[in-house]
Amino acid sequence: MFLSDPFGGNVLVTDYTGQVVKQISGEAGAWGLALSSDSRTLYVALRDAGAIAAIDTVTLQETARYDTGTGAGVYAGPTSLALAGGKIWFGYSTDTWHGALGSLDLSGAEPVVERGQGLDTFRGAPRLAAAPQDPDTLVAAESDGNYAALAVYDVSSGQADAQAKRVNPGPDGCASLQDLALAPDGGRVVVACASPYYHQAFRTADLSDDGRYTTSHYPNAVAISPDGTIAAGVDGAHSPDVHLFTPGDSAAFKTWDFPASSPYTTNTLQSAGLAWAPDDSRVFAVTKDSSSSSLTLQVLDHPQVATTVTVQEPASSPRNHELTLTGKLEAAVGFGAGNTVDIWRLDDPLAGEGTLIGSATVAADGTFRYTDRPKAKGDVQYTVQYAGDARHASAYGSAVVNITSD
Template identity: 85%
Template sequence: MAVDAAHQQVFLSDPFGGSVLVTDYSGQVVKQIGGEAGAWGMALSSDSRTLYVALRDAGAIAAIDTATLQETARYDTGTGAGAYAGPTSLALAGGKIWFGYSTDAWNGALGSLDLSGAQPVVARGQGLDTFRGSPRLAATPQDPDTLVAAESDGNAATLAVYDVSTGQADVQAKRVDPGTDGCTSLQDLALTPDGARVVVACSSPYYHQAFRTADLADDGRYTTSHYPDAVAIAPDGTIAAGIDGASSPDVYLFTQDDSTAFKTWDFPASSPYATNTLQPAGLAWAPDGSRVFAVTEDSGSSSLTLQVLDLPQFATTVTVQAPASSPRNQDLTLTGKLQAPVGFGVGTTVDIWRLDDPTAGEGTLIGSATVAADGTFSYTDRPKAKGDVQYTVQYGGDARHTSAYGTVTVDITSD
């Protein structure tokens, strides 16, 4: 899956039907783009104008215009085509399109497609000593030079982290069968927005594991259940973890620092004798964090369904601290914190208002402050008026958070 926020579209690849299905945010089909032989992994350009699709059975990467929903270009990867040759996964990192492919029935490697010059340039044959099959890839725009690849032969997974800043995949860390309890049959992986951690879904153990990308050391776990098979991470860091289990919730939501889910979903089946299970790698976030998309299969009908899991806004609070008093025309620093059950995305800001006379008026907007990943912020002012000055910190809210504000009053004394 790939989610296009600019046009509010969801793209789903159909490798066996040779097409890409396009739906709107409600799950209604917009178009089926045919002629995409072995359409597998996908990646969306940073401006959301182009969808790149790995065409395993064509040995190529297709470029699709997200506005017209027409293929505009096709790039031969030089890998050959078919189940044990063509590209199956894509990720954008280091200014290139990286792809995972098979070199034969038993081995895989990394390749890249560079579209920055007058002619496309393909490079292959990286990571040859690591993967027993076509690797899955993960990257994040906030850490554009980091690429994570993973592959499992069904017994033990291999994870590798690469620095791709030079145009080559320079291995930074590698680990086979990672985790305290190993990693059997890896199904999916995702990077946190800052690129510091990778979360994996392996059929066993029965929880989702996290590893530091710096050295692939164990870095926590998320309590799910039998047969983890999907993971997706929102821009604000909220983790959606899914399983292929019939008797437990299908999807769990976590904040990064809490191993216990704050919300779960269970997909109903078409009959008491059927099951409705999440498909491998079957989770994706809307970029604004307002909903999760999930692909499920109902055993009663053997059909695939796109489930749209809408999220409510979560209550948000703002706390503000400042000195009880401060001299006029001197730096005065406000500190505070936004708090909610789910985190805040990169680029979140709060507005700072100052009211020199708390008994009248609405005050003046004097600036804004950037909110850190942990919700904290600070702002420095130089008030000129003496007496009680009231500061209000206002957060406007977003798709995941309600608006909120907090106030503090400071006694401004003589110079």
């Protein structure tokens, strides 16, 4: 894990338990972070140096630093990074009241920096988001000002070609934007604004409204896992701090509340303080205790959710003929690709545990099918078993088919 410390000028490196591995110093105004596609290089926006640093994720040493030409400081240097269109894009302030997009191209013999894009949209340095599955889409949202501006760009040409824009987006607007996250396929963006008191989603195709996720006062963080699960956080002293949602479901299936050190203090989630592990197994959260103002990295192990297996079968089938079972896995968290279920057959439902006869691939929507050719007559029981995984509890379902004469 890499965490930026803009006021200390450091990048903190921890393991997945929160233990500090190294503190990389000399990173003035370390703000936004972005990881290369091969995960070997961490890029760091250095607001107070007016540059982007490259850190080797194996040696944990800075290997290069690129001047962005923006100048340095609160109303100049880069603060947010995203990799899209083969470039490193950065958001920065041009002055106290305006922001823009810039890009760093490292594909040639020499680095090339371009600035001054999106000048007509942002009143402060925009936050950026990109998705590996849609590498030519860049989403930017203003982080300063009372009302946010949200924009989607096609960057396939090397330039930020605006596809859609909205100011104060959503049915109830968007005041004081704190964070944004893009779905893995790039099809929707979820934003956390201090007001209204829920997280909003928009389609990136046209920035039309695409639902809401019911949280609480002062939304301030959002992160979307590779399988699409949404972690939505709030700066709330008397309500759950982190909520987990499946895409399109407005009710959370899991929440966490960070306990305070005493009845007279609070322990609150920080702005943009959420991130997922790449294998979806845990959520990381940065919190602050009001009694000491110290920051803590919280490691939230993702709970297994209940899973059901339904099996559909013909009431009867001739012996020595193909028989097809169909069914579906269902859970609050999606299954994605690469899952399988085991198929067991018991020729006499009153005797024994049956025989493992094969497995079936589970589609992304949870459905599966399996074809068998039973030889025994009478009632045959089929059991479909899902072994479970880090996100889903094990489950099984069964069905009985009457096998008739040929």
